[in-house]
Amino acid sequence: MNEVNSNFQKVIAILKQLNLELEDPKKQKNFQTRLVIQKIVFLSEKMGINLGNYIYSLYRNGPYSSQLTADYYEHNELVTTLETPVQLNSEETEIVEKLREIVLNHPLSNSHQADFLEAVSTAYHFKIYNNDILDDELFEKVKHEKKYINETTITIAINQLKKLLFKPKYLTDEIKKELKMWDNIGNE
């Protein structure tokens, strides 16, 4: 067995922070575990956690990294024990907690976790290539790639993605002023 690389150590640290109870990814029947790891790692990386060499491709089956697959097949026991010497720094912890709050704690994650994670990560993938893409167009693109995911799940996924991508710096004084004005209308 090869030594565990530092990127995969960090993957384990992310899963540990999320306190996910995952099954052995090497067992063929545990497909959901593999899917959850793939999508969480994709989202964490795109949100700013440096995970080095995981290259993702997308062709109808959502963002997928064969390098990541190789790592969790080789070090499968770490996915269940969540043992790692790596500790996430405060910025990385913040990213993971945001992911938990917006995606994993969403009610859809209880009943349709796989489809929901696939829809969020696929929408994110398209957003990376075209940040100005309109919601309608994004919906169409995700629907085209994921014909089997229902439209409600895709719509909610796109909404949650917006929250995921939101940064406090976007909330300028001008926007704050306008939001306050709208709040005050309700109080009048």
Place this chain on the structure above:
Amino acid sequence: MEEMNVEQENFIKDLVENSKKINSKAISLTRCILLSLMNFNRDGLQFRELKAVLDISDGKLKSNLDFLEGVGYIKKVQIQLDQKKMHIYLITNSGESELNNILDWVKILVSMRGE
């Protein structure tokens, strides 16, 4: 008519001999794509995903998957995804070896273009 030189003769010999290593029943375009997709995606692929990629009818996809499963190149595993029972398809060692034979043969063809 010019006679073949030794290099050309060896090339033809290679092409014919290597073609014998391939299971000709497996090498339809659809089956090659299925094996390649499963070789790339080691996590396994769902029927619905394969259908979306290939854009072919359920019947055509099912019969090709059944064939590949029948000759032992892929296996079908029952999984539970979002509380629903479904199947994934995975390449076997024998499927991987068949795909490598196909790729080796294609490489010989590609080398012809380079000459």
